[in-house]
Amino acid sequence: LLTDFGISDHYVAALKGVILQLCPDAVLVDISHTISRHSVAEGAYVLSQAAPYFPEGSIHLAVVDPGVGTRRRRIVIEGRRCLYVGPDNGLLIPAARAEGIVKTVEITNKRLIRREVSATFEARDVFAPVAAHLASGLSIEDIGPKISNPVELSWGEVSLTPSGATGRVLHIDRFGNIVTNLPSSSLSGIPPSSPLRVRVGAAIASASASKSYGDVPEGKLIVLAGSGGFVEIAVNRGSAQEVLGAHVGAEVELSFSLPTEGDTYRR
């Protein structure tokens, strides 16, 4: 389960109750319910990072859905390993693409959904029952017709040259580590400990290429291949977000050359 419903309200529990009514043996695992509200891209990122570690046959119910109650489609994607249930707004795409999409169907079978569908809580009334029916063995063929054009989502453009890379902030984690949309491979030519220049939005700083957070003194800025396949900007035992004032979506520029700024940060 992944949503932007937060953990204070009854919303997530209602989903779980609905699922357990239809499929009492379901094993429920939360991925995150504190995705920034309505942030489809952040939800897609977190889902795509978690999904590869789940057992084959898992059903991912993901709802970050600013268009709830409007005419956007509701879909189920069959991937090579897992099923994905949620709105057709790109949220499910990166996780499903990573394992390979077998097919996508639109949820149209009215017998699978709750009799009264609230205009503001389709997660409870449509997506949760569908996920529970799938967990109970329902075939994806019984959900609805195949569609060939689910809404796509990309991580945003990146520009990679031998001397640098430009992209965007994709996510900022609890530690203040800044996850960019630059693939880890963009660091492959850079020797460990190489000095780098980093720009995030208007903030500029010098940093070192590194393999892990502990490779540099406390408080030093590092650029490393993160655990999820993307370049991350971090501070050893500190918060890169605080140092650089970053926010999701800000432009990121790495320059693989000696910084001229010394060790100071410019904001």
Next chain:
Amino acid sequence: LLTDFGISDHYVAALKGVILQLCPDAVLVDISHTISRHSVAEGAYVLSQAAPYFPEGSIHLAVVDPGVGTRRRRIVIEGRRCLYVGPDNGLLIPAARAEGIVKTVEITNKRLIRREVSATFEARDVFAPVAAHLASGLSIEDIGPKISNPVELSWGEVSLTPSGATGRVLHIDRFGNIVTNLPSSSLSGIPPSSPLRVRVGAAIASASASKSYGDVPEGKLIVLAGSGGFVEIAVNRGSAQEVLGAHVGAEVELSFSLPTEGDTYRR
């Protein structure tokens, strides 16, 4: 499980450990542990919203208990569908009333509770073991004597007239949606898209009646029948709480007539 214990401490885990020791097959589902501390009314609201979606036979262990360690009673309520375990302070009442109360008993059987009862953590030492024993099949008759006067709780008074409605803020959810204690039916005579005047505390704004968040342009204030049976005040892709500066308990007034304020907000 519903508490105001938060998610950072060991409190909730201690409950779960105690339950799993006594009933290893229990399926544990969190409703919320971030109810505002000591806010019995908010806990009662969230519990009552989640409970109807849980399977028949579920046991709801709910503890928001500013009187812990004092002489207030500890009770189990048998509803038509589920059991409710917690303090006798009204917390369990709205959820149990909604399904129909069969009977209420006071927890007096000392063999069901932990030998050393901490004065500050009855949830671990009393309520969790009782819930676990019930989950293992203990009859409610073995808990203690029937009582006929559990402490009541209401959502607060509302005033409904053809031209408007007055009530209070019951809850503010993660999206900044303001849940009022006005029943959804108070909007039943209002055509969709009708202009309304909204007052929350000292803030006054114009809004439209609507069926879902996406029916109006981004940033517009709407009044709708929420998924839980109460009138909600919301902003499409925004936060009504931020726009109106609302807090739980503030007075809410809806006027079903053309606003004179245009589209501006007054605080």
Next chain:
Amino acid sequence: LLTDFGISDHYVAALKGVILQLCPDAVLVDISHTISRHSVAEGAYVLSQAAPYFPEGSIHLAVVDPGVGTRRRRIVIEGRRCLYVGPDNGLLIPAARAEGIVKTVEITNKRLIRREVSATFEARDVFAPVAAHLASGLSIEDIGPKISNPVELSWGEVSLTPSGATGRVLHIDRFGNIVTNLPSSSLSGIPPSSPLRVRVGAAIASASASKSYGDVPEGKLIVLAGSGGFVEIAVNRGSAQEVLGAHVGAEVELSFSLPTEGDTYRR
């Protein structure tokens, strides 16, 4: 499971997915994932408070690990009741010591860990698979060689005299209750309702000894034997942290004599 990974990212879900792949019947219980980042002592405290309530045979996977990716050892501790899996930095010690340590082994068996070990996410690649293999019945002998010198951790020094006690703030819970490292027994000679003088950092206040939060009027400061075996400083229906401006690690001094300050707080 106890970590400082937070609840917004995919980190905890990745652990759970890895465990469920290797041990589909595992019952997963979260203790806390919002330990202050890199705070080994706070993690050790919360783990030690929760662990005694879990069933015998439980496996505690705990990761608060500022040294991730460096050469610190990875260990499994066999206690008299439970197993503990995590970094060798003291995190597991208080919980394991409380039940009695049978033996400690270093994790060296490469067949138990994921093929590609990320330098920044050993919890997913090393600790979670080891915990899952143990849950599936692997013997601790197959993990690696016995070690005799795990890194220790203490709650910090305390000084106890008949007229007072000095120690430190160990933890501040969601209610603003200040948990000190003073054992509850340091209050054993003090009659209920006795006046006390409390100093936390530079803040000085008068308080009463008490058995539970509700024993004094609202807003009054009390000192009591907390549910976890340590002295706590609390405010009835309020936050001692807000009143005293406390933070984890600050010095705490209790004087068991009539306060001279009346009922005022000095900061």
